[in-house]
Amino acid sequence: MNTAFQRLQREHRAEILTDWLQHLAAAVDRHSPHPPGLDAQRESLFDAVLTTLAERPNAHDFMLDPDSELGRYLNRLVTEQARQLASPSETVGSLLALKQRLARALLALDLSSDAVVESLLWLDRLFDALSLFAFKAFVDIRERLITEQSLSLLELSTPVLKLWHQVLLLPLVGVIDTLRARQVTERLLEAIAEHEARVTILDLTGVPVLDTSVAQHLMKTIDAARLLGTRIVMTGISPEGAQTLTKLGIRFADVVSRATLRAGIAEALLIVERRIAPLNSERQL
Amino acid sequence: MSEHFATERLPIRSMLDIVTARHAARELCERLGFGKADQTRIATAVSELARNVIQYAGEGQCSIADDSQGTHRCIRVCIEDHGPGIPDLEQALCDGYSTSGGLGAGLPGTRRLVDEFEIQSAPGATRITIALIKRG
Numbered sequence: 001m002n003t004a005f006q007r008l009q010r011e012h013r014a015e016i017l018t019d020w021l022q023h024l025a026a027a028v029d030r031h032s033p034h035p036p037g038l039d040a041q042r043e044s045l046f047d048a049v050l051t052t053l054a055e056r057p058n059a060h061d062f063m064l065d066p067d068s069e070l071g072r073y074l075n076r077l078v079t080e081q082a083r084q085l086a087s088p089s090e091t092v093g094s095l096l097a098l099k100q101r102l103a104r105a106l107l108a109l110d111l112s113s114d115a116v117v118e119s120l121l122w123l124d125r126l127f128d129a130l131s132l133f134a135f136k137a138f139v140d141i142r143e144r145l146i147t148e149q150s151l152s153l154l155e156l157s158t159p160v161l162k163l164w165h166q167v168l169l170l171p172l173v174g175v176i177d178t179l180r181a182r183q184v185t186e187r188l189l190e191a192i193a194e195h196e197a198r199v200t201i202l203d204l205t206g207v208p209v210l211d212t213s214v215a216q217h218l219m220k221t222i223d224a225a226r227l228l229g230t231r232i233v234m235t236g237i238s239p240e241g242a243q244t245l246t247k248l249g250i251r252f253a254d255v256v257s258r259a260t261l262r263a264g265i266a267e268a269l270l271i272v273e274r275r276i277a278p279l280n281s282e283r284q285l
Numbered sequence: 286m287s288e289h290f291a292t293e294r295l296p297i298r299s300m301l302d303i304v305t306a307r308h309a310a311r312e313l314c315e316r317l318g319f320g321k322a323d324q325t326r327i328a329t330a331v332s333e334l335a336r337n338v339i340q341y342a343g344e345g346q347c348s349i350a351d352d353s354q355g356t357h358r359c360i361r362v363c364i365e366d367h368g369p370g371i372p373d374l375e376q377a378l379c380d381g382y383s384t385s386g387g388l389g390a391g392l393p394g395t396r397r398l399v400d401e402f403e404i405q406s407a408p409g410a411t412r413i414t415i416a417l418i419k420r421g
């Protein structure tokens with residue numbers, strides 16, 4: 001229990017809250033749109049902070065429990081701000097603005113100096129914990145958002161290239177998960193039908209790890225492509241990758257495999273009875 | 286003997302953690318002086334096991350340790366979860382056995398990929414330890 005903060009809660013709640021919200025509206029929200037419900041969220045956080053200050057002892061080892069009311073409100077607010085693409089310093093800054101106002105109100109209470117020191121220390125500790133928590137939560141959320149965004153970018157970057165008449169090239173780059181594999185397959189099947197492809201080169205140079213799950217996805221893609229009448233030439237499996245696939249017991253049935261894209265292209269052209277030759281060698285054709 | 290590299294402990298909660306874990310394993314493997322083939326082996330093995338954790342247990346963790354002794358270089362990876370466990374280990378280690386319509390090559394294949402392979406499983410506790418060893 002802290003009687004000083006109990007007094008603040010009882011006698012000065014409304015004025016501190018209003019002052020804080022007005023400050024945020026002027027200093028923070030100017031830069032970004034003010035989403036509906038933000039004030040209500042801030043008010044919930046404000047009350048949770050005051051309640052914690054008033055009800056908890058001055059705990060030297062205070063740790064913010066993420067599942068407590070305070071933890072949940074703070075998390076919600078931080079999530080909101082991270083989604084608004086605010087900077088973490090804004091989030092922490094709005095907490096510090098509240099701390100400043102509480103400290104000022106405390107000093108105006110006319111308490112004994114012991115009580116002031118005690119209360120200020122507790123205020124300090126609590127806001128240290130809040131700031132750290134907010135900062136960490138903010139970074140976590142942003143990281144997640146960024147990953148989601150880059151994953152969906154990856155999904156978009158699956159070009160199927162027409163290399164030659166009836167020859168397609170599908171360069172796979174990055175992590176192949178279920179969703180991505182499905183998109184790749186769809187795109188490839190469309191292209192095969194559109195170009196009446198007889199050969200498709202599947203280049204795996206950009207696939208970081210060929211494990212059984214990736215292999216299974218590839219097998220499904222290959223099977224579907226083959227049903228449309230195209231031959232598959234696989235390229236870009238490193239010697240180490242090939243060795244690993246063998247150890248895993250994986251074989252791509254009926255697939256021509258070439259170490260390099262260049263060898264794969266030569267193979268593909270052979271299948272459509274073409275070849276790349278020097279300009280002066282027409283006689284030999 | 287020189288000092289060991291610090292053990293890394295990583296959560297396995299999402300597809301992204303799989304990527305992080307196999308990266309970390311590959312990196313330590315390289316720093317320990319293993320060649321390209323070994324790096325690929327350990328990265329693939331970690332990928333298999335971590336994916337099983339996500340797929341069958343939801344989440345778990347992974348520790349990647351430098352267990353070198355004397356002139357022997359050793360990378361040891363332990364992957365554990367608190368999921369339902371594997372009821373029949375012998376069956377799960379058979380090529381082609383899968384309860385999810387997968388290739389069923391993950392566990393048996395991983396066992397062939399690594400130099401040491403240890404598996405313990407009970408409801409609520411599955412732990413697989415693998416190691417690559419290079420005698421120097």
Ligand SMILES: Nc1ncnc2c1ncn2[C@@H]1O[C@H](COP(=O)(O)OP(=O)(O)O)[C@@H](O)[C@H]1O
Binds near residue numbers: 212333342369370389
């Ligand atoms: N961590 C785990 N927890 C529970 N069951 C597992 C776990 N790992 C593997 N299994 C079981 O063992 C089977 C074989 O695994 P695996 O060889 O990787 O093949 P796949 O994942 O293709 O099914 C799985 O289908 C699953 O039933």
Ligand SMILES: [Mg+2]
Binds near residue numbers: 212336337392
């Ligand atoms: Mg598996």
